[in-house]
Amino acid sequence: MTPMDRLRALPGLWKWLPAVAAFALYPLAANDYLLDVAFFFGVYTLLGLSLNVVLGEVGLFDFGHAGFYAIGAYTTAILNTLYGVPILVLIPVSALAAGLFAYLVVSPVIHLRGDYLLIVTIGFGEIVRIGLINNPWGLTGGSNGVVGIDNPVLAPGMVIENSLGFYLLIWCLVALSILGLENLQRSHIGRAWNCIREDEIAAKATGINVRGYKLLAFVLGAALAGVAGNVYASKMMVVSPHSFTFMESAMFFCIVLIGGMGSIPGVIVGAAAISLFPEVFRGFAQYRMLFFGAVMVAMMVFRPAGIWPCRRGFLKMPGRPAAAGPRNGSA
């Protein structure tokens, strides 16, 4: 890698600097309540990122994402309370469990298109929720859920137990996810996903394994949702089926749509809108949904592509020759 390439690679990371600085400085000014708000903002960002892989990058309507989130949360809850497995160890375990579940349930229906897939995924989400209520093998605790989930332990004596700790944990996970997802977006995998979204037949005929890449998106999206479930379970210390309703899936959908399909900054904006909105409008709880609906309608009219749409076309490509085009003319 030449020094020139190194310089070109930088802007991708530098553009996050203001955001990183803001998140690092935020705890200095915030009380516990504000940190908790920011924590849930982080959880929703992670969930938005996870759904964005499926819905934004590949254009697959996944309306049962809360199901994968629930699998992650319950995996953590059950393994931690029954067997005392540490929370941090359970992060990859929850990701694997949710990913595996997605693989098993989605592979038979992955060929479905558009609204058909949407209906089936709604079904998955509901099956998971109702399954949890029915308390299979006495594991999930039915409607009451599972209680008494531990705090994450970084090292002996270093326990994440306050709002600040959870705030930092979730945003570190979000940052890692963004790094990985940006790399994927710029790679042949992101390209293949977008090709499928644009024209499935053309993608097939161009040599892309459409089924394989759709499944990859679902498994990866579910795994990330599983991670979010893990942190959520640990923070709340209790999980119950009521946290994983169809309404949650709809919220994740809104995050991706509000922000802009396939756009990572868009997901953050969307997650901010969804998670901060109820807090800001706490005083008008009665009219919250009314206002929310009006905002959604206005969005669809004025910014149908989202607040921060993805400009896929201008993603930087590595090693592009200097004469590539007008935008890079000075490089």
Add this chain to the structure above:
Amino acid sequence: MGAPEVEAMEPARIMTPPADDVLLETRGLTKRFGGLIAVSDLDLDVRRGEISSLIGPNGAGKTTVFNVVTGIYRPDAGEVRLGGEGIGGWKPHRIVARGIARTFQNIRLFPEMTCLENVMAGRHCRLAAGFWTALLHAPGQRREERQAVDFCHGLLERVGLERFANELAKNIAYGSQRMLEIARALATRPRLLVLDEPSSGLNPRETEELIGFLRELSAEGLTLLIIEHDMNVVMGISDWITVMDEGRKIAEGTPEEIYHNPLVIEAYLGREDADEEGD
């Protein structure tokens, strides 16, 4: 390539070339849609290095043949062999990896992606990087990506679209879109390029350029199979022509032979009205 392959499948017939010469062959290929037989018992040969054309009136089943050969449809009966290897019923991406690339009658690009990315998509099947190297943006993956970018810029230059490399595919002119689609197909490093009506919608000058380009590719050793309606193009460019009507092969031969073949003239003249309506 060029290695001796399977012996001829049946006793030599007049005008059936020796099998080791054949890159793509179908034997008894049949495709039905409900009660309709779109392609019936078709034997098609495409010889290495030649430009072969598939012609026939509208609804003769030409595009269906293309869709079966490229794996979009599964054949109901019969065989498809590429270089002697049976590929009938394979998934499209495996067939592309084995060396058949195609374009569509109604151009199918990835409209919201740049021209460069469209060509890069064609390169996809030749990339070795996997999920983890892409996730970590590993040096090997970066190097490969850079090489792919260079390769695809080269292809864009060849089809005269280099200056649109960063332009969205939907924004370039129709004729350019067609060339871009060909560039995307070429990026897969095909042995056989299958073109579905490449000259449709092009003006005479663009058609001229296209023919010149296809000849160039052929001269470099690429095998081409073309569906075409424009008889001037077909007669001017083809080494071998197969004529279909109502799902069956009714004739094959050199342009000269086809030009004088009474069966072909009948098929076309008998359907002159339908043909005009179709175009």
